[in-house]
Amino acid sequence: ETGVTQSPTHLIKTRGQQVTLRCSSQSGHNTVSWYQQALGQGPQFIFQYYREEENGRGNFPPRFSGLQFPNYSSELNVNALELDDSALYLCASSFRTENTEAFFGQGTRLTVV
Amino acid sequence: AQSVSQHNHHVILSEAASLELGCNYSYGGTVNLFWYVQYPGQHLQLLLKYFSGDPLVKGIKGFEAEFIKSKFSFNLRKPSVQWSDTAEYFCAVKPRGGSARQLTFGSGTQLTVLP
Numbered sequence: 206e207t208g209v210t211q212s213p214t215h216l217i218k219t220r221g222q223q224v225t226l227r228c229s230s231q232s233g234h235n236t237v238s239w240y241q242q243a244l245g246q247g248p249q250f251i252f253q254y255y256r257e258e259e260n261g262r263g264n265f266p267p268r269f270s271g272l273q274f275p276n277y278s279s280e281l282n283v284n285a286l287e288l289d290d291s292a293l294y295l296c297a298s299s300f301r302t303e304n305t306e307a308f309f310g311q312g313t314r315l316t317v318v
Numbered sequence: 319a320q321s322v323s324q325h326n327h328h329v330i331l332s333e334a335a336s337l338e339l340g341c342n343y344s345y346g347g348t349v350n351l352f353w354y355v356q357y358p359g360q361h362l363q364l365l366l367k368y369f370s371g372d373p374l375v376k377g378i379k380g381f382e383a384e385f386i387k388s389k390f391s392f393n394l395r396k397p398s399v400q401w402s403d404t405a406e407y408f409c410a411v412k413p414r415g416g417s418a419r420q421l422t423f424g425s426g427t428q429l430t431v432l433p
Contacts, residue, residue, distance in 0.1 A: 247423030
């Protein structure tokens with residue numbers, strides 16, 4: 206167990222809907238990153254949050270947005286869902302120091318129909 | 319921007335065989351390097367990491383990796399695999415310094431170990 210928890214574990218949404226995924230970071234970690242893992246692919250970086258502000262973003266459109274709360278937990282919001290958004294969404298927490306590793310949650314499996 | 323290549327998409331071995339999974343990265347600066355493993359139905363777990371120092375690093379479950387700077391490689395090895403090593407393996411890099419602190423992953427290698 207990593208101490209990083211994500212909810213829900215699975216969900217099914219209809220194209221055009223909006224979804225919110227949640228992540229509780231490992232105790233003491235102040236940085237949260239979100240990744241999208243499509244079937245058969247490696248995780249792709251969506252964005253990172255530190256001190257409640259976005260601190261880096263991958264090649265994802267603005268309909269992917271997020272929040273980080275004072276307790277370092279985080280949300281990923283996706284608006285106007287598309288079929289290609291179907292994937293495993295991973296949350297990772299870490300310290301914001303140079304030589305550190307990220308700890309991953311089990312992910313949320315999102316299916317868009 | 320950095321990129322990571324894992325050349326083997328699917329590797330099938332018999333128990334006790336030796337394993338080497340290739341990983342090459344592209345980035346002009348200094349990087350931290352990682353191997354993660356994803357067992358079926360489980361979260362990504364860190365196998366080993368390289369930050370600096372001895373380029374041969376040892377991780378959990380008997381895995382090791384060697385960083386060869388001149389080849390931009392960080393290959394994963396295990397002398398004798400077990401059935402329980404069946405999983406997907408991901409190589410990842412993170413640039414050191416600057417504001418880019420995200421991991422860039424390769425596309426993964428599915429390892430199947432036959433009993």
